[in-house]
Amino acid sequence: MPALTRRTLLTSAAAAATLPFLPLPSARAQEGAPLLRRPIPSTGEEIAAVGMGTWITFNVGSNEALRAERMEVLRTFFRLGGGMVDSSPMYGSSEDVVGWCLDRLPPEETAGLFSATKVWTQFPGEEGPEQMAASRRLWGVPRFDLMQVHNLVDWETHLPTLIADKAAERVRYIGITTSHGARHEAMERLMETQPLDFVQLTYNILDREAEDRLLPLAQDRGLAVIANRPYRQKQLIRMVEGRPLPPFAAEIGARTWAQVFLKFVVSHPAITCAIPATTRVDHMRENMEVLRGPLPDADMRRRMIAHMQSL
């Protein structure tokens, strides 16, 4: 080992002094990085690890100006490598608005669409197949890539229908959803006993209950996992408003707190796709940057959790 000389020490110190002035891994620098895609375990098909939710954000009714704005959000999503768009009949006019946007975007721009919606019947007697047919009409798709039982409502009726639909190739994948940490026990039972492809649940840097049982079970059973509420519907963003980014953000190429939170979610090995929702093109770009660049490893994730808990 060479001796530590004054020359070596001074040279090293000078090099270290330049570090703060070197450019961070910028979005432009990461543009050439490979897109983060995850396999759907049941088939091996890969989808982008960041998708798009439509809860509230795409429920704009018949306001054409707002619809046009959402179309630009969706256009940006697809242009930056997005695939999964998740919606539900429960989301008011969201399915209608998604379909309106898809109808107006050039086919070459929407070719990567992975259409995901849900069956959700409120009242006895409501027919799941009719609702799913209505959803196909609203989206303008001949069949969905993924159909899910929303919040496990009436799963006893709908899941057999979805299983039959998949066998008849009326849908490519089937799944179940919960949110806000509700009904995890019921979801666990279904994951163990039903032939599912996907589960959707709430997972973010503060809501990590799914790590205990559901995420490991999904990995064991070969189920794809969609993470909803990655920002706790902006609550996480509001919590850190005005606070400087932690030092580890630069290590994982996160320019903003939103990217810190989203990278945390998609860095879990069980997560196939996170579905943040936004009404803004700039926020969509921010979200989609997460598809490129480094992700936190297990040790970094622990540091991230500790940092959030310290706030």
Place this chain on the structure above:
Amino acid sequence: MLPFDADVLASLVAQYNGAWFPAPVVALLLGLAVVGLAWRPGGGRAAALILAVGWAWSGITFHLGSFAELNFMAPTYAGAFLVQALVLAWLGLRRRLDIGPPVDATGRIGLGLALVALLVWPLLALTSAYGLAAAEVAGTAPDPTALLTLGVLLLVRGRIRWLAAVVPAVWTLVGGATAWVLGSEIQALQVLAGPLAIALIFQRNRRAPE
């Protein structure tokens, strides 16, 4: 947990008002007439029937015709509004809504509530990006319709039929909770109106002769 945000709701109200214009203007004038009927002997019948039309209109055109686009609960709300319309129509046709000028605190509070519903509530839209185009007017929009009705019920002479206050009182809780979630603290204050009105009704009925 609402499936829409405040901006979209304001946009919907603005579109609704535009689509049905001049209904909001007519409704405002009829609402003022309802209050004025308290000073007219036997005016309760017309007041009840006008209010009934307002509830039916709001239920059908607002809840079913517009709000259902945004909120899966809208058809349920429409049903409740139509029930209230029937209750008021029955009271009106049977001449069982005897209103008069306020003679006690209950009446004065009722008058105040009615005037807030008619004259103040529409102005709250000025805080939205759509301005007065998104004004919520009693007789066409649910929140001020409920407030106006509670106010008029408190103008009843003698015993007040509390049944006619149930749907409006419950709606102030629904409307107030919605406003709170959407970040409108002023509109959220309506949650106080329903319980207050029910309390005043029971107090009045305890004292009034059968």
